[in-house]
Amino acid sequence: xxxxxxxMELDTFLAARQRIAGRVLRTPLVLSASLSERxxxxxxxxxxxxxxxxxxxxxxxxxxxxxxxxxERARGVVAASTGNHGRALAHAAKAEGSSATICMSQxxxxxxxxxxxxxxxxxxxxGRSQDxxxxxxxxxxxxxxxxMVPPFDHPAIVAGQGTLGLEIVEDMPEVSTVxxxxxxxxxxxxxxxxxxxxxxxxxxxxxxxxxxxxMKASLDAGRPVQVEEEASLAxxxxxxxxxxNRVTFAMCxxxxxxxxxxxxxxxxxxxxxxxxxxxxIVEGAGAVGFAALLAGKIRNINGPVAVILSGRNxxxxxxxxxxxxxxxxxxxxxx
Ligand SMILES: *Cc1c(COP(=O)(O)O)cnc(C)c1O
Numbered sequence: 182x183x184x185x186x187x188x189m190e191l192d193t194f195l196a197a198r199q200r201i202a203g204r205v206l207r208t209p210l211v212l213s214a215s216l217s218e219r220x221x222x223x224x225x226x227x228x229x230x231x232x233x234x235x236x237x238x239x240x241x242x243x244x245x246x247x248x249x250x251x252x253e254r255a256r257g258v259v260a261a262s263t264g265n266h267g268r269a270l271a272h273a274a275k276a277e278g279s280s281a282t283i284c285m286s287q288x289x290x291x292x293x294x295x296x297x298x299x300x301x302x303x304x305x306x307x308g309r310s311q312d313x314x315x316x317x318x319x320x321x322x323x324x325x326x327x328x329m330v331p332p333f334d335h336p337a338i339v340a341g342q343g344t345l346g347l348e349i350v351e352d353m354p355e356v357s358t359v360x361x362x363x364x365x366x367x368x369x370x371x372x373x374x375x376x377x378x379x380x381x382x383x384x385x386x387x388x389x390x391x392x393x394x395x396m397k398a399s400l401d402a403g404r405p406v407q408v409e410e411e412a413s414l415a416x417x418x419x420x421x422x423x424x425x426n427r428v429t430f431a432m433c434x435x436x437x438x439x440x441x442x443x444x445x446x447x448x449x450x451x452x453x454x455x456x457x458x459x460x461x462i463v464e465g466a467g468a469v470g471f472a473a474l475l476a477g478k479i480r481n482i483n484g485p486v487a488v489i490l491s492g493r494n495x496x497x498x499x500x501x502x503x504x505x506x507x508x509x510x511x512x513x514x515x516x
Contacts, residue, residue, distance in 0.1 A: 189336070189339065189340065189343065189371075189374045189375075189432070190378065191375070191378040191379070193336075193340045193343070194340060194343040194344055194346070194347055194371070194374070194375040194378070195347070196340070197240075197244045197337075197340040197341050197343065197344050198344045198347060200243075200244055200247045200248070201240060201243045201244050201247065201341060201344065204239075204243045204247070204273070204276060205232065205233060205239050205240050205243055205344075206231065206232055206233055207348060208227060208228050208229045208231055208232055208345075208348070209227075209228050209231075209352075210225045210226065210227045210228070210348070210349060210352040210353055210487065211225065211226055211228065212224065212225055212226075213225070213226050213458075213459060213488070215454070215458040215459070216471070216474055216486075216488070219474070219475075220474060220482055220486065222482055222483075222484065222485060222486060223353075223485040223486070224474065224485070224486045224487075224488060225349075225352070225353050225356075225485065225486070225487045225488070226459065226461075226487075226488050226490055227345065227348070227349055227487055227488065227489045227490060228461070228490055229345060229467075229489055229490055229491055229492070230461065230462075230463050230464075230467050230490045230491065230492050230493035231493070233272065234265070234268045234269045234272050234300075235265065235268070235492055235493045235494040236265040236268075236269065236417070236467075236491060236492030236493070236494060237342060237345055237368060237489075237491050237492070238265040238266045238268070238269035238270075238332070238492075239269040239272060239273060240341040240342055240344050240345060241266075241269070241333075241335075241337070241338035241339070241340075241341035241342045241367055241371075242266065242269040242270045242272070242273040242330065242338070242341070243269075243273040243276070243341060244337050244338070244340055244341030244344075245258075245270075245273075245330045245335060245337040245338055245341065246258060246270070246273045246274055246276075246277050246279060246330065247273075247277065248337045249279075249328060253328045254277060254278075254279045254328075255279070256326045256327055256328055257274070257279055257280040257281065257282060257327050257328070258270060258274050258279060258280075258281050258282070258327065258328050258329070258330045259281070259282040259283075259284065259318050259321050259322065259327040259328065259329055259330070260281075260282075260283060260284070260318065260329065260330050260331065260332065261283070261284045261285070261311060261314040261315045261317075261318045262283070262332050263283065263285045263289045263293050263294075263297070264293075264416070264417055264494075265417055265492055265494055266332035266333075267283045267285075267297055267302070268296060268297060268300065268494070270283070270302075270330055271283060271297050271300035271301060271302035272300050274301075274302070275300060275301040275302075280302075280303065281300075281301070281302040281303065282302065282303040282304075282305060282321060282327060283297050283302045283303070283304055283305070284305045284307060284314040284315070284317040284318050284321070285297075285304065285305070285306055285307075285314050286306070286307065286308050286309050286310050286311060286313060286314050287306055287307075287308065287309055288309055288310075289306075292496075294306075305317055305321075311420075332365060332367065333364070333365030333366055333367030333368075333422075333429050334365060334366075334367070334422070334423055334426055334427055334428050334429050335367075335428065336428055338367045338371075339367050339370050339371040339374075339428055339429065339432065340371060341371070342367050342368045342370075342371035342372065343370075343371030343372060343374055343375035344371075344375070345368070345371070345372055345375075345489065346359070346371060346372035346373070346374070346375030346376040346379075347375050347379065349372070349376060349487045349489075350375075350376055350379040350380055350383075353485055353487050354380075355484060355485050356376070356380065356383055356484070356485050356486070356487050357382070357383055357384065357482070357483060357484025357485055357486070358383065358384045358385075358386065358479065358482055358484065358485075358486045358487070359372060359373075359376055359383060359384070359385045359386070359486075359487045359489070360386055360388055360469075360470035360473060360474070360479065360486065360487065360488045360489065361373070361385060361386065361387055361388065361470075361489050362387075362388055362389070362415075362417075362418060362466050362467065362469050362470070362489060362491045363387030363388055363389045363394075363396055363397075363418070363433070363437075363440060364389065364395075364396065364417065364418040364419070364420060364466070365395075365396070365420065365421075365422050365423075365429055366387075366396050366422060366429030366430065366432065366433040367429055368489075368491065369385070369387045369396075369429075369433055369436075369437060370428065370429045370432035370433055370436065372385060372489070373385040373432070373433070373436035373437055374432060374436055377436060384438040384439070385436065385437055385438055386437065386438055386439045386440070386441060386473075386479065387433065387437045387439070387440040387441070388440075388441050388443060388469040388470060388472070388473050389415070389418050389440065389441075389442060389443070389469065390413045390414075390415045390418055390442065390443055390444075390445070390448060390465075390469070391442045391443065391444050391445075392411040392412070392413045392445070393408050393409060393410045393411040393413065393419060394408065394418070394440075394442060395407070395408045395420065395421045395422045396422050396429075396430070396433060396440070397440050397442060399422055399426075399430055400430075400433065400434055400437075400440060404430075405421075405422050405423060405424050405425075405426045405430050406424075407421055407424065408421070412511050413445065413448070413465065413511075414445055414448045414449060414452070414465035414468075414499075414503065414510065414511065415443075415448055415464075415465035415466040415468075415469060416464075416465065416466070417464060417465070417466035417467075417491075417492055417494070418465075418466045418469075441473050441478050441479065443469050443472045443473060443476065443478070445511075447472040447473075447475070447476045447478075448465045448468055448469060448472045449465075449503050449506075449510065450471075450472060450475050450476070451463075451465075451468030451469060451470070451471035451472030451473075451475060452464075452465060452468040452495075452500070452503045452504070453503060453504055453506075454468075454471045454475055455467075455468055455471055455490065456500075456504055457504075461490065461493075462493050462495070462500060463490050463492065463493050463495070464492045464493055464494050464495035465495065466491055466492055467489075467490045467491045467492045467493060468490075470488035470489060470490070471488060474486070474488070499511070
């Protein structure tokens, strides 16, 4: 561990868990017969894609909203995410009687828009890019006093995501390797800190796609850097880590034992394996753990492995094309 002590201690995660209890599901960890046989060791699947809103993001969002003062909560929360964070924040705000505003560009597809509206959020459509949507967030913060809840780079978000790590160690006390999907690093930072607080010898490995992996490029460069975004089956893993990253870059640098990159074909194989062998529907980001094990990219496994299935919010047409084995599921037969 290059940076010495973890930034966050066990108490932070225990407090977060207490705060969000009853607001989020405690998801099961079940053995995968197929992967246990393949690896010759117990492989457990953390079924977090069954979480309310379809991803783990609700843990961080709920913890962040519940950590606000009553005055802040009354002002309302705001974010620019149109993906799983936006969805989770809309749900968490509604549950606490706060209002959520989600800013998005005109390019966001109708189904994402209606899903977030259905959760009771105000939707602001501005400009033609994520940057312009973020400018609207900044304006709402400074002019209307809304409280921004970012998708990963915030201590309350990291603490909420880390509650997932506590559950893994409880359900698999001998766990030796934890496989975590990695994008902005809120999940990986929280899980790594919580798991290592309980079980210092466990390895935590971040998994991401070859296409446009901002955290991997930043870790290699020794500082946050920007990468060009590219379409990927693991769309929830896209986006930057923020050039002014304050929390997750340092935690991932200090706490992750390795970062493994997956090709689109490997991610597709992970989605197919989840469906055909485990009867689970996962999105690309949720399939990277399976992808890495199937591709033989996790070396020196010497004890039980936990794989986090982080989300299930995949377009079902895309899912069908992946299951059918289409060579370019992102482009072919789009309707
Ligand atoms: C957001 C997300 C991730 C990555 O989480 P970070 O905290 O940004 O690293 C992984 N899987 C799914 C399904 C997500 O929604």
